[in-house]
Amino acid sequence: MTQAIEAQQRGILLSEAALHQVKSLRDKQGTDLCLRVGVRQGGCSGMSYMMDFEDSSKITPHDEVFDYDGFKIVSDRKSLLYLYGLMLDYSDAMIGGGFQFTNPNANQTCGCGKSFGV
Secondary structure, three states: OHHHHHHHHOOEEEOHHHHHHHHHHHHHHOOOEEEEEEEEEOOOOOEEEEEEEEEHHHOOOOEEEEEEOOEEEEEEHHHHHHHOOEEEEEEOOOOOOEEEEEOOOOOEEOOOOOEEEO
16 A cells, blocks of 8 residues: 555655665766656667656756655656656666666566567
């Protein structure tokens, strides 16, 4: 039940491991950046995930902002149509490690896990 409540409050969910990793990466940049998450056409399954750090001053009124203890995740509303409920996780495993996307809106995913179809 707690996760369901959390999903209603935040359209993009972040595991503790993913939050720790993105904060660590941001701190190496030396500035206070937010993480922009979105989608674009392309990839093996039709759409691919994109995420990158950007300055908080680039947040627009057309963006949705999710706060994780002061760390902001930003997504444009069009991307959020495909990403709502997305769980972003991180693993430091030697094989298959990195960021993993679990998207409840995807009806197919690529073997690499970086693209999806709806």
